[in-house]
Amino acid sequence: MDAGSSFSHVATHVFDGESYDLWAVRMESYLDALDLWEAVEEDYEILPLPNNPTMAQIKSHNERKTRKAKEKACLFTGVSKTIFPRVMTLKTPKEIWNYLKEEYAGDERIRSMHVLNLMREFELQRMKESETIKEYSDKLFTIANKVRLLGTEFPDSRIVQKILVTVTEKYEASIASMENTKDLSQITLAKVLHALQAQEQRRLMRQEGTTEGALQAKLQNNNGGRNKKKKQNNFNKARGSNKYHQKNNTQVSPPCPHCKKTNHQPKWCWWRPDAKCLKCGQQGHMEKVCKSHKQQGEVKVAEDQQEDEKLFAATCFAAKSSTK
Known part of the structure; x- marks a missing residue:
């Protein structure tokens, strides 16, 4: 074939x-x-x-x-x-x-009108902040090629002038460098685009580096926060595994198996089975809660009261006798 x-x-x-x-x-x-x-x-x-x-x-x-x-x-x-x-x-x-x-x-008149409309569209073009050099130059190329297809000459130098005048401020450094080192009337379109695209790529690389550094810092902060939280959780677990912890400056513990109270440890309970009362000599409680000790105290108080009443009655009788 x-x-x-x-x-x-x-x-x-x-x-x-x-x-x-x-x-x-x-x-x-x-x-x-x-x-x-x-x-x-x-x-x-x-x-x-x-x-x-x-x-x-x-x-x-x-x-x-x-x-x-x-x-x-x-x-x-x-x-x-x-x-x-x-x-x-x-x-x-x-x-x-x-x-x-x-x-x-169309005839020559209609084609001339198309050319004028395209020229006006070309002059109104301005680069947007969100556009890249390639996207903006492609728009200008499309309009210029349509004009050329209609039989009208459209030199690249006009596109160069349009780009240098209408690009955003972030490309001013490259434009100033070209003005100082080259004759802008002789510079080609390809060189202008390469210079601006090179600056654009450098800026993107710096932004990526800055973004990567910010992400690493954020990751470290997050890891630090997670580590801190993990330590706190471990500490809380350790405290939880212990039978006693402080709450509002008051010691709180699980209920005592002997008396069911939560203000002391089982080994200090007054009602321990192995405790021996020093007052009554019995096991199962301490002398502080010994009932016989309380009863003896109550009997002593009653005897003291009776003795006071007898003394008061005798005093009253002696005073009455001396009056007679």
């Missing part, structure tokens, strides 16, 4: 009524690569073969006829379903091409 036959399998750009100039450039290049553009440029007529033609005449006749048929088929394939009915009755590739050009390219 030769190069021409393999290239014919490449899909053509289908024209749907928009961007005719762009489609025309692509289609012309496609047909020229297939050696079919001659049928559009010359629009030659295929004459019938003479009587008793030679082999060379037959071969030339078939080649010209085949080339013209292929050209027509390519143009039919290169338009959408909505445009095809308008050109399907045309006989030659030249007629099809001229019809599409007159219908969608």
